[in-house]
Amino acid sequence: MILATLVFFLATVTPVSNVTVFGRDATVSAPISGRVVAVLGNVRIDSRVAGDVIVWGGDVTFGENGSVLGNLSVFGGTVQVPSQRSIPVAGTVSTPGNLLRLYLEELHRAPWESPARWAVPTGLRLIALSAWLCVSLLLLYFFGSPFARAAASAESDWSGSLAAGALGVATLFLAAAGALALLPAALSVPLAIAAALVGVAAKVFGMGALFLLLGQKLTRSVSPARRPAALASGFAALAAVSLLPFVGGVIWAVASVVAVGIAVASRFGTPRLRVVLG
Numbered sequence: 678m679i680l681a682t683l684v685f686f687l688a689t690v691t692p693v694s695n696v697t698v699f700g701r702d703a704t705v706s707a708p709i710s711g712r713v714v715a716v717l718g719n720v721r722i723d724s725r726v727a728g729d730v731i732v733w734g735g736d737v738t739f740g741e742n743g744s745v746l747g748n749l750s751v752f753g754g755t756v757q758v759p760s761q762r763s764i765p766v767a768g769t770v771s772t773p774g775n776l777l778r779l780y781l782e783e784l785h786r787a788p789w790e791s792p793a794r795w796a797v798p799t800g801l802r803l804i805a806l807s808a809w810l811c812v813s814l815l816l817l818y819f820f821g822s823p824f825a826r827a828a829a830s831a832e833s834d835w836s837g838s839l840a841a842g843a844l845g846v847a848t849l850f851l852a853a854a855g856a857l858a859l860l861p862a863a864l865s866v867p868l869a870i871a872a873a874l875v876g877v878a879a880k881v882f883g884m885g886a887l888f889l890l891l892g893q894k895l896t897r898s899v900s901p902a903r904r905p906a907a908l909a910s911g912f913a914a915l916a917a918v919s920l921l922p923f924v925g926g927v928i929w930a931v932a933s934v935v936a937v938g939i940a941v942a943s944r945f946g947t948p949r950l951r952v953v954l955g
Contacts, residue, residue, distance in 0.1 A: 695728075702735075705743065712747065719754070729768070739765055806916045810909065813885035817908055820882075821901065823946025824908075827886035828893065830943040831935070839931075842883075842938025849876045876937065882945055883936025888912040 695711035696703060702719045705726060712728030713720060719735040722743030729747035730737065736754040739762065748768035749756070756772065758764050817824050831838045849872045856868040885908065892911030893899050899907075919929040 802920065809884065810912050812881060813888055813908055813912060814905060816882065816885050817904060820946065821904060824886050824889050826948065827939050827943040827946035828890035831886065831890055831939045838935050838938035838942050840938065841942040842934040842936065845879065845937045845941045846876065846934060879937045879940035880933055883938065883940040886939050887932060887936050888915065891915060
């Protein structure tokens with residue numbers, strides 16, 4: 678009886694190390710020494726969590742005695758706190774809203790200015806670069822031949838791609854600005870959105886072709902079977918350079934202009950048909 682009572686007492690006072698739930702709600706009613714991870718479920722915190730709390734697709738609700746000593750990350754949900762309390766989180770609170778705010782602040786920061794918290798912008802850049810790689814590989818899977826034609830076109834005329842990119846970006850910007858300034862809202866807003874979508878599509882396609890071209894130079898192979906490896910190699914090289922302070926931002930901006938030029942000059946990699954008169 679004494680041993681059973683001791684075991685029961687230790688089980689009630691010893692904090693749980695980690696909690697992971699999927700597809701159901703969780704309530705933290707006892708101290709947790711590790712972290713809490715929930716996917717597609719809500720989390721209510723009524724006690725102390727020593728580690729991080731990460732929630733995907735759910736809400737986080739704090740009780741009167743709930744607190745988080747680590748970081749709080751909530752994606753696809755909200756954070757609810759009693760009205761008389763501030764958010765009881767010792768670390769960083771990350772939601773899509775404040776991540777977007779930090780990213781926008783990073784875009785407005787001059788390249789030579791050091792951010793107050795360098796880890797957050799660097800993490801956001803790494804996430805954005807990961808998205809670039811995934812999208813480029815996906816497009817390569819479906820449009821391998823257009824990518825290869827666009828890369829070959831850029832290799833033969835770098836200056837033409839840069840000029841086409843500069844003219845393309847300026848044209849799209851002026852078209853959107855002119856539409857917003859001169860046309861009624863019913864027409865100007867759809868035209869401006871269409872111009873922005875064309876610019877985004879050109880940049881995404883062109884960056885993939887640019888990654889492929891750089892990778893083919895590094896791997897010294899244009900074999901269709903090695904295109905994914907070549908694209909990944911080119912991406913890794915350009916991504917590593919883009920993380921350099923000041924210089925990286927300038928090089929990535931120039932690469933973006935060249936990417937738009939690659940898409941425009943190659944007509945998104947469409948084959949050039951020759952008409953033979955005889």
